[in-house]
Amino acid sequence: MPSFIERINSIHLDILKEVGNIGAGHAATALSTLLDRKVDMKVPDVRIVSFDEMMDLAGGPENIVASVFLRIEGEAPGSMFFVLSLNQAEHFIKLMTGLDCKYNNYSTYPELAVSALQELGNILSGSYLSSLSDFTQLNLYPSVPQLSIDMVGAVISFGLLELSQVSDFAIVIDTAIFEEEDKNESFDGHFFLIPDPASFETIFASLGVPIDEYNN
Template sequence: MSFSFDNLSSLHLDILKEIGTIGAGNAATSLSKMLDRRIDMNVPEVKIAEFKDVEDIMGGAETPVVGIYLEFSGDICGTVLLVLDVISAKHITALLLGNACSDGLKRDFSEIEISALEELGNILTAAYLGAISSFTGLTIKPSVPYFACDMLGAILSVPMIKFGQTSDKAMFIETDLINGTERFRSHFIVIPDMESFPLILKALGVV
């Protein structure tokens, strides 16, 4: 029987949330070391959302955002998309580069800012995929990250086109990066292909 997101039970979602929580903790630790300051993350909220609803959850199709796109392969395959609003992305690059925050209303990013955000995507993705790998024993290799700054609808169109023929849903993780009193909302969209989800659940012993 082919896999459907509708087959996921509350137990499955609890396990996926636990993996997300551990991945977030790993990512916060990596960022703290990178910045030499304490960075926290709140407990991620994990949802299974239809593509058509994701835009509304994240502020609407016309919202200007930064997207960091990666694919992963190995024992399982799929796509990861990290989405930040432009103001948060500007603040985070300032932290990463040790600069004063530039105007968040400006949507242009310098090459060094783009490199910093791609590295952020690398860190967060490696932490999350590493958590899945540790739980399951599956080999997972992320690709080189790709940066884009555009309207949310355009950013989301890439994974929607790639996976829309096999599924109309994705695993949607929402969390905040916390630096003292500053909170930066991040949206992490993980889209394993349909053949990968049963492998993940089987490796976790919950199928």
């Protein structure tokens, strides 16, 4: 019997990329309104990776990042993380609030900066989840997003504490965010969508591409 990861192919990933691009379009519209400037978002790649690869993509277990975590409830439960490097997080804080923040071990971001990052996470995660729900016609509901600024390993381990024994893979949706004034510079983040084990089958079946149908 092929392993789970061997049963996923380019058809499944292409459909997830399309879902991601539509979610990115919704998020770009919301961000443009929030920032009062034109923002464009693209999804250059979607893939399925192991937990170790997920941490490597975010800079390694000891790399400090800004991360928004939420639980997905409903017909395909799971977890979602949006991860930004500190430099990118601080860029968005400045765009959204005018604050010039630098994180270090002795001081954290002021409350206004934290609220800005939470709002950014709300917009992005909500847009992707809404797109996935529309595509699959599944009822999916987000929990209240939680912002963490910590090492990648600690952030992900905390979020997945209850799932670590049963879920081995994450769907990675790369996200490139461009400002209209400078299309040559993008700010790249990662969405990690981690369906509970049975939810992978539910999501792909609802997208019209059951996992086993394309692997016979």
